[in-house]
Amino acid sequence: MKAVIRQQIKARYKIFLGNLILLSTVSLSVLVSGNANALFGGGSRSLLTYWLQIAFVAIYMGIPIYCLASLIKLIKSMVFQDTKYLLLSLPRRSYSIFGGTFLTVLLEFALYAVCMFFWLSLIAAVPGSPKDYFLPVLNTGSFFGNLKAIYYAVFVKRFFYHVQVATLMLIYGTYVAMVFNFSFSLFAALFKHKKFPKILTIVFIYFVFDISVRSLLALSSIGRASIWVPAGITGLLAIGFFVGTCYLFEKKIEG
Amino acid sequence: MQFTGSIPIYEQIMRYIKKEIITGELNGEDKIPSVRDLADRLSVNPNTVSRAYQELEREGLTETRRGMGTYIVGDKTMKDRIKKELSQDLVLDFIEEMKASGFTAEEIIGFVSERLEKETL
């Protein structure tokens, strides 16, 4: 798996750095433009702040969408393009190839998340920022005071809660990604030598989602108390779809 | 060196080496290229070259000295022997081809004499 991760990092790092720079530039501009109030509050704004606002929203929404899209499309180059001849001829197990790629992409997103959190914390800490836009934070009146308060709130006071939220996001995100990847693999295994028509994507994915969500709901009515039962089931389904994708890749996908 | 596809290549390699011996290009105690070298040079399979060398050795024309390579045997009668064999092969091929083209024995002799006379002039 080391080779897979290394090669994936190599293939992705330029875009990653580009995104990071874009993210940081826009965030820094927002931070430095002085008053986030003008940006997020009402009232008149200059053309610059107008564009900054659009850019900010675009990036902060765009990156998570880009992340999800990447995760979903993981298997595509492995089963629908000529590169599959290369990948199928590698002396590696499919879980190594697929899993290694998945982990690399996940790592990339974790880094984006860290970066976004970093900038958001700075922006939120600026005295006078509308508290309504961010988590209720002690408005200590000073930048560093606010910053300390934010980090305390996130990493100490409600640390466990945040860890749980992150874990749930990871589980559900992985589940969604695995459903898509499994669908693509299933299509490639059943309809060999055909390119993937976009229409069928929706059909396939709908069916796979439908079945799994139904089983999820059915099973989650068992232990109503905790949110972790459906989460656990989702996690198991995610693992199941991962294993299914790997199995299809190794045994049923052909070049 | 161009090869005819219809005759086994190893035979053609052998003939080539025999010709070199007759013309004096290769003499007794001369070293011939290694199997690998010749294969690379002629763009043929090394196994083919190997086979040619084995046959040459079997016919007593070459000998392989361990750690040193393959050498032409320094035998004086060998050259005459090869000359005779090769001439017989060539004559046989020629006569067969001429006959297949419809020429009689007298015609063949006539053409050969005529041609050789012209060349000495």
Added chain:
Amino acid sequence: MKNLLEVQNLTKKYGSKIAVDDVSFTLEQGKILGLLGPNGSGKTTLLKVLAGIQHPNAGTAHILGNSIGVETKGQTAFLSDVNPLFTSMKVDDAIDFYADFFADFDKVKCDELLDFMKLSKNHRIKAMSKGMIEKLNLSLIFARRARLFLLDEPLGGVDPVARERIVTTIIKTYSEDSSIIISSHLVHDVENTFDEVLMLHEGKIILSGDAEDLRSSHGLSINDLFVKTFQELL
């Protein structure tokens, strides 16, 4: 001489069409096999099954005693007639990729081959012509010390000068530890490299034997024998 490859009753179907039909043969170490046949005779399919890219419907294939799988993939080098490299890569990215995944990859040899083929390392694959990409793929394959080389139409799409270079490379790569299977339409250009010949028609073996023996018993070059055999059939 040890058998490097043993194929027994190998069958591969695409739906109802039988591409490889009950094929059995063995290939010793240190031998070069010419795999010949018209389009659609099953040559590419056979090579893909041996490379582990396709799965047979019946029969077995063993490379050095192992059936086709992850381990044999590490010992097999497959040159497909389609470019499998990521077009976003540059030449040296492709080299790095191969070096990372194949333990038997020799970077020094790769540099020599690229030099011989007159390819530069900085070139983007996207910007390379079909012929250049083929030469690149060939260099990458031959830079591996694989036990079994599977070459599917290695001479297709390249000019005559390049063809000669490729034949020279095949001969230079030959070693007593490895075997090579070459499938090609351009029989004349490459037949001098064959130890053995296998002719396929509609997935079945219709002729096989030692190349030199075939030449002397038929009095024909392998190319002419191919033409003659298939003229009678088609």
